[in-house]
Amino acid sequence: MKHPFLHALLRLPRHSGVLAVSGSLLLLALPIVAMWGGQAWVRILDFAILYVFLALGLNIVVGFAGLLDLGYIAFYAVGAYTYALLASPHLGLHLPFWVILPCGAMLACLFGVLLGAPTLRLRGDYLAIVTLGFGEIIRIFLNNLNAPLNITNGAQGINLIDPIAIGAFKLSGRTDIWVYSLNGPQKYYYLLLLLCTGVVVINFRLQHSRIGRAWQAIREDEIAARAVGINTRNMKLLAFAMGASFGGVAGGVYSAMQGFISPESFALNESIMVLAMVVLGGMGHIPGVILGAVLLAVLPEALRFGVVPVQQVLFGKVLVDPESLRMLIFGLALVLVMRFRPAGLWPSPERQRELAEAKS
């Protein structure tokens, strides 16, 4: 064991050091390799990591604690709008990011508790529909809070949002490092990678902690959990709050990276997309969730590049609108994966065992 600290930190099996080192080298080199395919691919990578971040946040709520949340994107929206309002010409404020990101996280956390508190008594599907309603309420407010007092600038959204900057070093635009010139999306990639590594570590640490085991107990049987002395109310609130704060941070970074946000980016579809990542990958299993997020973030984009040439080869012309075709394929993929891998693509070993037992 060369890195006992790292192993203890992540509770990884032994001899995974080589794998980890080569994996991280690959991740570090990825944006430079992707640049050969054009900046669009680097942006796709950025979004893939952002979605991993979001999916891991939602995984705390849905995967660990078993609370079905269909309004998760609301917290993302809260974080994004916090950043946009505090760092754009819209209100004339330009605070630095290390003030805003924690603010966004805290505000999202507060919203998480606000949503969690009244819904503690609700069972699975009722909770789903209430969280969904909450997400819609947030979106409708963002859409309409431009009159009589212009707070969110309504459907037009907010633009010219400041990039994340440390002194004179900005994450947007080009920076020359030795011989290589890094562009904006590449720099955001590294920031996102750093943040995401943090979330992965937190997720792993949480899973096997006292808190993680309490969540698991609540997920499997709430009454039994209460009977063995778990404070189910506080634990559920904690899950909501933690998931929400991660969403808030992700939203802030998204805001800074895009430079423009509008309520349209926080529609129900996005919540559903993040939930689909968690479930498709394998609920509660961290590597599975990461796989699900990367797949669902990259697949629609890859289809965008694929469907036009394929149609031209098959029919000689573009027969069907590529946008709807790629969403059609995406929907079918969801249905098929669930049909043949009902526990997700990469479920945790315990879950697989349970499923096998249930079948026999």
Add this chain to the structure above:
Amino acid sequence: MDTFLQQLINGLVQGSIYALVALGYTMVYGIMGLINFAHGEVVMIGTMVAITVIGMLTNLGVPVGLAAVLALLAAMLVCMALGWSLERIAYRPLRHAPRLTPLITAIGMSIVLQNLAMIIWSRNYLIFPRIIEKTSHEIGGAYFSNVQVLIVLLAVASMAGLLLLIYRTRLGMAMRAASQNPQVARLMGVNVDRVIAAAFIIGSAMGALAGFMVGSYYEVAHYQMGFMLGLKAFTAAVLGGIGNLAGAMAGGLLLGIIEALGAGYIGDLTGGFLGSHYQDIFAFVVLIVVLMFRPSGLFGEQTGERA
């Protein structure tokens, strides 16, 4: 006073449409415990088929009234077939899968149907042809049209029909048995697979009727119209106590009325700070408030938690 009456009428019409759609959700949920997210899309396809059939028939010289009836039948048939195949292809193989799996499948089917509709019927708003000459009537300072009356009457008639089916026929008895306990119902000789298929088919037929009504009420249709409608209808079903037929009807009507009254009065209540574009909020606010105090819905059974 006339704002009140006017919004009450509008809410009643909108609410009876919600109620019809909500029945589709609640029947399926009552038996399988599944949120059939694709149900809103089934409603949308009903509207689209009706538009196409009316257009085709009137082009052939069929009088518009007859064309409308045939179009409604066609829409119902297509939706029933669609509902049946959804259950057969997408949901039945997942009967024993983890709980969230069929939910993701339903979301996937919803995406598929929406995009299929976009490929077939384009991404434009379609005009729903006017079937009968609209006449307006006054009552106590509020106005209502003959179309609104027809919608409410048709909705009430079909709901009465559904209640008769559920409480007076063998199939209905089987459905009630299956929703109480599928395993025991199976032991008693109920073919649960058939009952579930029937729930999907009946729900889809009511959805098609609702789609036809929405189309003729607003006179437009769009491939994304099913989503919000489905969402509101599901909210209505939860409001009434999901799995409960009468609850879905009451929940639908209630939701429609609350929404209409809320939209009519919110400007006055908040001194003009919030306007009627906040209409969509009411559905969800009411839902959250009701569930806070009655977690199983207004008319849901107060079942103890099962360990």
